[in-house]
Each structure stands twice: as C-alpha cells, then as structure tokens.
Amino acid sequence: MVDETGLDEHLADLAAEGRRSAVPMAAEQIRVLGDRRRRRKRAAQVSGGVLLAAAVAVGGVSLVLPGPGPAPSATEPTPSRSAPAFVPPTPAPGEEYAGEIGYVYNATVLADGVRVTVQQLRTERGSAVPTGVVHEVTLSPQTPVEVEQAAGGKPGDTRLEELVDRLRGGPRWVFVLDYDGEGRVQSLREAFWLTAE
Structure with a gap:
C-alpha cells in the first residue's frame, strides 16, 4: 500500500513536470517581456x-519656466538658433x-x-x-x-x-x-x- 502511494506521487510529479516543459518557449518570453514592460512603465511613472x-x-x-507654451503644430517644427x-x-x-x-x-x-x-x-x-x-x-x-x-x-x-x-x-x-x-x-x-x- 505504501509503495502504491509513492508511485502515485511519483507519477503526479512526472505529469506536472511534463506540463511545465510543454509550455512553449515563446510564451515564456512573451511573459518576460510583458513583465519587463510593466516594470519600466511603473518606474517611468514613479x-x-x-x-x-x-x-x-x-x-x-x-527651473523657472513660463506658463505652458502653445501646442505644437502639425507641421514640422524648425529648431531656433537659440535652442x-x-x-x-x-x-x-x-x-x-x-x-x-x-x-x-x-x-x-x-x-x-x-x-x-x-x-x-x-x-x-x-x-x-x-x-x-x-x-x-x-x-x-x-x-x-x-x-x-x-x-x-x-x-x-x-x-x-x-x-x-x-x-x-x-x-x-x-x-x-x-x-x-x-x-x-x-x-x-x-x-x-x-x-x-
């Protein structure tokens, strides 16, 4: 009876290992990129x-700036000589x-x-x-x-x-x-x- 219980646990471990290795590498990379993007977004906001x-x-x-200037136009801005x-x-x-x-x-x-x-x-x-x-x-x-x-x-x-x-x-x-x-x-x-x- 003890041997059967050990066998069941071993088979359950093997099945879990198979499921973990069946996840495609691309999915793991997508998760890593998504996590990295979320961390960068939080860091940028903070x-x-x-x-x-x-x-x-x-x-x-x-550090002393005048009030907000005019909104940028849809045309290409030209850099000023004093910029x-x-x-x-x-x-x-x-x-x-x-x-x-x-x-x-x-x-x-x-x-x-x-x-x-x-x-x-x-x-x-x-x-x-x-x-x-x-x-x-x-x-x-x-x-x-x-x-x-x-x-x-x-x-x-x-x-x-x-x-x-x-x-x-x-x-x-x-x-x-x-x-x-x-x-x-x-x-x-x-x-x-x-x-x-």
Whole structure:
C-alpha cells in the first residue's frame, strides 16, 4: 500500500513536470517581456522627475519656466538658433540606459536604416512640454519598439520598420528613446502615460 502511494506521487510529479516543459518557449518570453514592460512603465511613472533632472543637468534648462507654451503644430517644427544643441543622455551610474522623451516623426527609410526626427520634450506634472531641441537620428529597422496607442490600444512589442508608415507624418506619437553608454538608441517605448501639450 505504501509503495502504491509513492508511485502515485511519483507519477503526479512526472505529469506536472511534463506540463511545465510543454509550455512553449515563446510564451515564456512573451511573459518576460510583458513583465519587463510593466516594470519600466511603473518606474517611468514613479521617476518622471528624474528625466527633468537629467534635462537640467545635461541641457542647462532653467527651473523657472513660463506658463505652458502653445501646442505644437502639425507641421514640422524648425529648431531656433537659440535652442540648446542636442546632447545624447548618458545612463546614471548602475543604469543600463538613459531616456529621452520626444515626439518621433518624419520617418524616412534609407539604405542603412530609418531616419526619424525627434522633438525633445520634458515632463511637467504628468504633461509633456517641448524643450525646443529638435534633432534627427538614424536607427536600425530592427530597433525594438514597445507600443500601445500607436498599435490601436493593444500593448505589444514590434520593430521600427513596422511603424514607419505611422511615423511618416508630423509630430503625433510620444516615445522614450533608450540610449546606451555610447549614445546609441537601443529601443523606443511609447510614452502613452504622458499628456502632450
């Protein structure tokens, strides 16, 4: 009787192990990516002020700002001569990436990648406000992008090459661009939690 009970437990353990190994690897990766996306979203919501502090440190932005300016037009903005030059953000000690928030638009397919225009924004009480810095960056078509509103409200991961048509027009979609320690963009994350002014 004791042997049968041990056998039943052993068979139950084997069945459980079989069910665990039957889960496809893709499903596990999707869960890991989803968990990573949720952690980044929470971290971005909690540390929205960190990006403002980085903009102050890097760009010398004044902490005394006038009231909100006019909403950006649908046409391509032209950088003013007095606007600070773009300096790629650098990761803080112990961090893998540093983020820049901005409208990403005017996507053009080139032979060696996709060129986009970035109109830099800063966060102010949950709203995105233009800083006056506009620059262009050429990215790999395979650059990973986390989207939600740009994908019809369904969160997911995609590649930049799949969003070129949506990013061809004027400023509409706000993204966080993740820069590595060498100033290269490694990924984009849609900043759907911000209200663009």
